[in-house]
Amino acid sequence: MARDKIYLEEEFPSPLLQLWHNFKETPVVMLGFSCFVFLTILALFSPLITPYTSVENHLDFLLLPPAWHNDGNVSFLLGTDNLGRDMLSRLMHGTSLTFGLSFVVVLISLVIGVIIGSFSALTSGIKSSFLNHFLDVILSIPSLLLAIVIVAILGTGLSNTLWAIIMVLIPQFVHITRNAVTEEFRKDYVLASRLDGASSLRILYHSVFPNILEKLISQATLAQSSAILDIAALGFLGLGAQIPMAEWGAMLKNGIDLFYIAPWTVYLPGLAILFAVVATNLVGEGMRHALKVSKEA
Amino acid sequence: MLTFTLRRLNLFIFTMFLLTLLSFSLSFLFPGEQLINISGQVNATPEQLIILGEHYQTQSNVFQQYFAYVNMLFHGDLGISMASQLSISTEIMNFLPATIELTLVALFIAMLFGIPIGFIAAINHRKATDNIILSISMIGYSIPVFWLGLLAILVFSIQLGWLPSAGQISLLFEIEHVTGIQFIDILLSNSPYKWQAFQDASAHIFLPACVIALAPATIFVRLARSAMMEVLESQYIRAAKAKGLSFRQIIYHHAIRNAMVHVIRDVGLQFANLVTIAMVTEVIFSWPGIGRWLIESIYQRDHTAIQGGLLALSAFIFIVHIVTDFIYAALNPLARESRHGT
Amino acid sequence: MNLLDIRNLSIELKSATNPILAVDRVSLTMKEGEVRGLVGESGSGKSLLAQAIVGVLDDKWQVDADRFHWRGNDLMRLSLDERKAIISKDVAMIFQEPMACLDPTMTIGEQLTEAVDCDQLSGFFWQKNQQRKENAISLLHKVGIKQHKVCLKKYPHQLNEALCQRIMIAMALAKRPILLIADEPTAAMESTNQGQIFRLLASLNQLKNMSILLISHDLENVTHWTNTITVMYSGQFVEAGTTKQIFEQPFHPYTRALIDSSPKANMGLPAKSRLMALPGSIPILQHLPIGCRLGPRCPRAQQECVIAPKVQNYHGHQFSCHFSLKGSY
Numbered sequence: 015m016a017r018d019k020i021y022l023e024e025e026f027p028s029p030l031l032q033l034w035h036n037f038k039e040t041p042v043v044m045l046g047f048s049c050f051v052f053l054t055i056l057a058l059f060s061p062l063i064t065p066y067t068s069v070e071n072h073l074d075f076l077l078l079p080p081a082w083h084n085d086g087n088v089s090f091l092l093g094t095d096n097l098g099r100d101m102l103s104r105l106m107h108g109t110s111l112t113f114g115l116s117f118v119v120v121l122i123s124l125v126i127g128v129i130i131g132s133f134s135a136l137t138s139g140i141k142s143s144f145l146n147h148f149l150d151v152i153l154s155i156p157s158l159l160l161a162i163v164i165v166a167i168l169g170t171g172l173s174n175t176l177w178a179i180i181m182v183l184i185p186q187f188v189h190i191t192r193n194a195v196t197e198e199f200r201k202d203y204v205l206a207s208r209l210d211g212a213s214s215l216r217i218l219y220h221s222v223f224p225n226i227l228e229k230l231i232s233q234a235t236l237a238q239s240s241a242i243l244d245i246a247a248l249g250f251l252g253l254g255a256q257i258p259m260a261e262w263g264a265m266l267k268n269g270i271d272l273f274y275i276a277p278w279t280v281y282l283p284g285l286a287i288l289f290a291v292v293a294t295n296l297v298g299e300g301m302r303h304a305l306k307v308s309k310e311a
Numbered sequence: 312m313l314t315f316t317l318r319r320l321n322l323f324i325f326t327m328f329l330l331t332l333l334s335f336s337l338s339f340l341f342p343g344e345q346l347i348n349i350s351g352q353v354n355a356t357p358e359q360l361i362i363l364g365e366h367y368q369t370q371s372n373v374f375q376q377y378f379a380y381v382n383m384l385f386h387g388d389l390g391i392s393m394a395s396q397l398s399i400s401t402e403i404m405n406f407l408p409a410t411i412e413l414t415l416v417a418l419f420i421a422m423l424f425g426i427p428i429g430f431i432a433a434i435n436h437r438k439a440t441d442n443i444i445l446s447i448s449m450i451g452y453s454i455p456v457f458w459l460g461l462l463a464i465l466v467f468s469i470q471l472g473w474l475p476s477a478g479q480i481s482l483l484f485e486i487e488h489v490t491g492i493q494f495i496d497i498l499l500s501n502s503p504y505k506w507q508a509f510q511d512a513s514a515h516i517f518l519p520a521c522v523i524a525l526a527p528a529t530i531f532v533r534l535a536r537s538a539m540m541e542v543l544e545s546q547y548i549r550a551a552k553a554k555g556l557s558f559r560q561i562i563y564h565h566a567i568r569n570a571m572v573h574v575i576r577d578v579g580l581q582f583a584n585l586v587t588i589a590m591v592t593e594v595i596f597s598w599p600g601i602g603r604w605l606i607e608s609i610y611q612r613d614h615t616a617i618q619g620g621l622l623a624l625s626a627f628i629f630i631v632h633i634v635t636d637f638i639y640a641a642l643n644p645l646a647r648e649s650r651h652g653t
Numbered sequence: 654m655n656l657l658d659i660r661n662l663s664i665e666l667k668s669a670t671n672p673i674l675a676v677d678r679v680s681l682t683m684k685e686g687e688v689r690g691l692v693g694e695s696g697s698g699k700s701l702l703a704q705a706i707v708g709v710l711d712d713k714w715q716v717d718a719d720r721f722h723w724r725g726n727d728l729m730r731l732s733l734d735e736r737k738a739i740i741s742k743d744v745a746m747i748f749q750e751p752m753a754c755l756d757p758t759m760t761i762g763e764q765l766t767e768a769v770d771c772d773q774l775s776g777f778f779w780q781k782n783q784q785r786k787e788n789a790i791s792l793l794h795k796v797g798i799k800q801h802k803v804c805l806k807k808y809p810h811q812l813n814e815a816l817c818q819r820i821m822i823a824m825a826l827a828k829r830p831i832l833l834i835a836d837e838p839t840a841a842m843e844s845t846n847q848g849q850i851f852r853l854l855a856s857l858n859q860l861k862n863m864s865i866l867l868i869s870h871d872l873e874n875v876t877h878w879t880n881t882i883t884v885m886y887s888g889q890f891v892e893a894g895t896t897k898q899i900f901e902q903p904f905h906p907y908t909r910a911l912i913d914s915s916p917k918a919n920m921g922l923p924a925k926s927r928l929m930a931l932p933g934s935i936p937i938l939q940h941l942p943i944g945c946r947l948g949p950r951c952p953r954a955q956q957e958c959v960i961a962p963k964v965q966n967y968h969g970h971q972f973s974c975h976f977s978l979k980g981s982y
């Protein structure tokens with residue numbers, strides 16, 4: 015005869031699962047997360063979903079207002095711009111440009127920044143102090159200014175923008191990795207591993223990285239929201255993606271001249287940027303909040 | 312206090328060294344002739360080029376070239392602009408004060424609104440006020456500044472007509488350009504319409520400053536809130552409560568001082584962010600500042616101007632950092648001691 | 654008449670999942686001029702109890718009691734603010750890490766003058782300022798700090814812990830309290846400084862007839878300086894009585910174990926034998942045992958111990974245990 019379990023077994027989930035658990039609890043954050051996932055899917059599959067391509071000109075339907083206006087047309091849900099291109103398709107295509115590329119940019123600079131940061135944390139002495147000061151100086155130059163200068167060196171265009179933003183984000187990741195790794199190295203569990211004879215690389219990989227992973231993720235979401243804004247800002251200034259690419263900042267720049275006659279060409283890309291940044295920030299906030307709660311419990 | 316000052320001075324010198332190194336290497340990295348990039352003389356004849364070459368020591372190795380460049384910097388010669396053929400240092404001196412004015416006003420507005428709201432949110436933690444403030448600040452933090460500027464112009468200048476949308480002051484007023492900072496210039500000039508000029512300049516600066524101030528204000532709200540929450544949890548606040556002080560007394564006399572100390576240190580770090588936003592806003596509002604000049608130089612591929620502008624702007628930001636460090640040390644007795652991190 | 658009469662005070666942590674009773678029906682009485690020790694391990698809820706008496710607990714704790722009388726006034730019927738107003742006039746508290754309890758951005762002089770009671774001053778405001786300063790200086794003298802000029806200008810981080818604790822006592826004395834609650838006042842100090850603080854407290858008790866509630870985890874120190882002792886374990890009331898009764902004839906197994914574990918009691922042990930201690934450790938808040946919380950660790954526990962024992966009184970020596978050691982004396 016099977017005995018009932020009188021005492022329920024306590025299950026202690028791993029730290030990452032615990033994080034996910036805490037993350038799930040705030041409804042606003044889950045809303046942001048679902049928007050984030052929606053944008054990611056849109057970014058990946060936009061060429062398949064859009065009704066028209068982003069560069070197709072419909073010369074009969076120039077400057078159509080959105081479908082809920084009197085003059086609007088249902089086949090162009092969000093209107094068209096001055097060259098007859100459908101706004102909805104361009105916005106969706108822009109997701110993969112502005113949002114998707116920001117993701118890629120953050121990933122690349124995360125990897126490079128973490129590698130450089132961990133190596134700089136391992137060294138000490140004049141070399142590291144020089145590197146620290148160098149980093150501090152670079153961090154004190156505003157990010158957009160640095161990106162603009164790098165674009166001026168490399169030339170305009172979307173790929174150069176990406177390199178510029180990668181180079182701007184790397185110091186941030188280096189800084190945070192270096193601080194986190196130095197702080198962890200002072201702790202006793204690292205000392206215990208070292209006394210066991212582990213080499214620095216092994217300590218780094220097995221002991222330290224899992225513990226700083228959370229800080230890195232939260233910094234990555236911050237970096238992503240700033241990357242979206244920077245890509246859009248460079249597009250707006252004409253230094254990034256060029257027309258006819260459907261990047262949101264470039265669309266905004268295009269719309270300024272038509273501001274009075276076709277204000278939706280300005281409202282819509284801006285709202286798209288706002289939406290993407292808010293979703294990213296919600297996810298980031300939720301992550302940081304979950305981190306704090308799991309540390310307290 | 313003396314060691315603190317010396318250490319800051321040391322950091323400043325080191326930073327200037329790195330910045331000049333950076334702007335010197337830019338002349339090599341930009342496309343085009345290195346000598347033309349560094350001096351800006353696009354229309355020079357070959358003889359003038361040889362003379363220039365001696366000035367900048369292009370025949371010697373890189374170190375001597377660098378020292379020649381720094382030497383020219385000390386004499387105030389940043390080269391001439393490739394587009395306008397005017398001396399860059401005069402152009403910077405013309406435009407930098409306007410940017411200083413705009414950024415300082417924006418910083419002031421951001422601190423004036425951001426910090427008290429952050430404190431209020433922390434005091435009402437876990438109640439509805441806190442959540443409302445947090446959500447509004449999240450949205451404010453996510454709005455792209457160029458979009459906000461355009462919308463602000465649309466609503467306030469065009470539809471409502473309350474505020475002007477471009478320039479520093481209406482062209483009707485003839486204020487002499489003494490320092491470049493409009494408000495000081497108005498006070499120094501002998502125009503009979505001082506008060507109206509003052510009002511006009513304030514109307515012109517109000518909209519761009521508010522647009523710039525929004526994102527930093529939301530960051531300050533966050534910073535002030537977390538600083539105040541940390542202070543309210545601390546031991547001395549609890550001991551003060553047990554001492555029998557009223558809530559009001561505790562907040563005004565103890566909590567705010569301690570929270571401000573934490574906040575001020577981060578204010579300096581946010582200034583770089585603020586200047587970035589200011590650059591884009593200057594373009595939208597046609598504000599005659601160094602940000603707009605720099606961006607136009609980039610459109611025109613004016614490499615010398617980019618070098619000079621980068622140097623000037625970064626030096627300005629760094630000086631503001633150091634000033635806030637001093638203010639922080641003045642407020643917080645602990646920071647004056649020598650045991651303090653980088 | 655009892656100064657402080659608390660019966661069955663409970664402090665509950667209001668959390669969404671399940672409420673936790675951090676302090677479970679503890680009773681405490683204090684007479685005038687008495688020095689009472691409140692002893693227990695860290696986690697036994699003694700600091701919570703002290704903070705509940707003074708009224709500085711956060712919103713997330715809920716305080717309930719059958720009886721909470723201060724000098725005859727029933728305080729449970731009043732609102733929290735009124736309770737705080739009455740108690741803060743006569744009760745003062747000093748805390749564990751004195752340097753952390755002082756505002757780091759203000760000088761000692763400023764903080765001390767802030768603590769001076771305004772009602773005792775008279776005259777115009779510049780006269781009041783002068784009187785405040787004089788009051789502050791006399792307070793410093795009362796706690797034994799002679800060089801007041803040097804001390805008043807310094808910041809807290811420039812002084813050592815014992816000096817900061819004396820300043821905290823000075824600030825507590827400013828209100829002329831009748832009861833001083835000392836929450837582990839010497840935990841952060843070396844033993845020579847500890848002696849200074851205890852001597853100061855003892856002299857205050859003798860000269861001003863001030864009652865002191867001394868909270869500590871160090872049983873030996875407490876037995877030297879107190880008249881009566883209350884012992885707590887994991888938020889529950891264990892034993893209370895005069896120091897002599899507790900030390901010589903502990904009725905509760907926990908008190909017995911505490912006294913046995915001190916070095917003085919173990920002098921007669923043979924070499925290389927184990928020291929006497931209870932197995933296990935204090936239960937965490939999420940996993941509190943039902944009934945008597947010492948149950949899992951107690952050597953005399955039996956099935957009856959899942960029901961919380963009632964308080965029994967024997968010649969003023971109170972204890973709550975089903976299987977006490979009373980019969981063995």
